[in-house]
Amino acid sequence: MPKPITVLVAGATGRQGGAVARALLDHGHAVRALTRRPGSERAAALHAAGAELHEGDLDDGAAVERAAAGADAFFLMATPFEEGAGAEVRQGQRAAEAARRAGVKHLVYSSVAGADQGTGIPHFDSKAEIERHVQALGVPYTIVAPVFFMENLLSLAVLRGLRTGTLALPLPAARSLQMVAVEDLGAFVRLVVERPGSFQGQRVEIASDEVTGREAARALAEVTRSAIGYSEVPLAEVRRQSEDLGRMWAWFDLKGYGCDLAALRSAYPEVGWHDLRAWAREQDWSELDQAGAEQPTA
Template identity: 40%
Template structure:
C-alpha cells in the first residue's frame, strides 16, 4: 500500500477564499487530500464539494470539540473568518478557537488569511481583528504562514461597485494606486505555502497581482465591457461615515505594499485586473 497523501482541512471552504484554496489543492490531486469544515454538510455548497471528491465534515470554528474531531489525521489547516457574518468579536473567537485547536491537534502547518497592512495600521475594525488572530497564531509556535490579501478584484464588479469606486476616488485622488488580488490567486499561494514550507513557514506575505489608480481601474472595466462609471464624491462624504471611512483614508495615506514583481516570480500566473476580467472574473455562473 502507498503512503497516504497529506490531508488539509479548509475552514471556510464554502466561502470565496476557502473555496479558492479547495480549488487550488484539488488541482494537485497527486499531492493533497482535502477536508472541508462546514456547519451545514447537507447544504448545496457542501454537497457540491463532496461531488468533487472533498471530504466534508461538520463543525463550527467557535466549537473546540467539533474542531478536535475535524482535525483528526490532518497535516495542515487553512483558516479564514468573516466579520460580516460572524461579527467582530465572533471573528476573533472563531480565529482563536481554530488556531488553538490546530495547536492541540499537532497540526504541522497552519495557513491563515489575514489582510494586507494588518501589521501597519490600527483603528480599522476588521484589520484589528485579524491582527489579534495573527498574534495568537504566532504565539503558539506552530509552523505557520500568514497571507495578507489586498483589495479583491471582485469588489469592482459587485452590484453598486460604482459607488465604491467613487468613494475610493475621493480617498485616493486620481494618481494614488490601489493594489488588488484575484481570490483565485489567494488559493494558489495557500497551496504553495503547504507545498513549500521551507519558503513560506514563519512568513507573512502581502498579496497583490495588480496596482492601478481609480481612473485606470475604470478604464480597464470599460474595456472589458463592464460598468466603469463612478460618481465624483467630496471627501466630506467619507468623513461622515465615521470608522467605516478609516480604511479608505488609509488607502490614500499609505495603503498596501505588496511586492508584485516578487510575487509574480513565485507565481507567474498571477492575475492582473485585466486578465482576471478576460478569464470571466466577476461573471456569475449558473448553478
C-alpha cells in the same frame, strides 16, 4: 508533482476558502471542507469535486479539532462581517488552539496586508490580534496577508454603479490601489502548504495588480465593451454606512498597501498572477444581477 497532503480548509464554501479548496483539489491533494452548511449547493459542489465535508464552525473548538485530526495543514480564516470583530478574534483563536490540540503540522492563517502596522482599522486590528495569538501558540505557522480582493468589484454596490456606467469607489481617480484575485490567493496558499519548510514562521503579503480608479474603470469598460467612467464616492458617505470601512478607505488614500508585485511574480510564477484585465475577462458579466451576495474582506 508534490506528495499529496491532507488540508482542512475553513470557510470552504466561501470565496477565500473555496479558492483554496479548488486549488488543492486541482493538484491532487485531499481537502477536508469545514462548513456550517454541509447541505448547501456550494458544499455539494465541493463534495462532487472530491472534498470531504465536515460540519462545524470556528466557535466549536471540538468540531474543529475532530476535523483537523491527522491533517497536514489547516487553512484558517475568520470574518468580522457577520458577528463583529470580537467574534472574529474569538473564533480565530479558538480554531487555532483546536488545531494545536489536533496536532496539525502547519497552520496557515489568512489575515490582511497592513494588519501589522497599527492602522486603527477595526477589521485589520482584529486580524492582527489573531496573528499574535497564532505566533505565540508554538505551532508551525504561516501568515498569508492578501490586499483588497478584486472580487469586491462584484459587490452589489459596485455593480449598481457599473450598470449605469460608473465605477464608484471612495478614492481619488488617480490614487492607486493594490488588488488580488481570490484565485491567486488559492494558488499561493497551495504553494505554502506544499512547501512548508520554505514558508513556516513567515508573514507574506500578496497582491496581483495595482491600478488607479481611472485605470480600473478603463479596464472594466474594455472587457465588458461598455462605457464606464470613474466617480469618487465621498468618504463621509462611506463612514455613515460603516466607520470600519470608512477608516479602511481613508488609509488606502493616506498610505495604502505596499506589496512588491514584481518580486512576488518573480519568486512565485506558478501562481499565474492576474492583472485586473485578465481577472475581468474570467468573470461572467452576464450574471451581474446575481453577483455580490458575498463580499470578501479587504
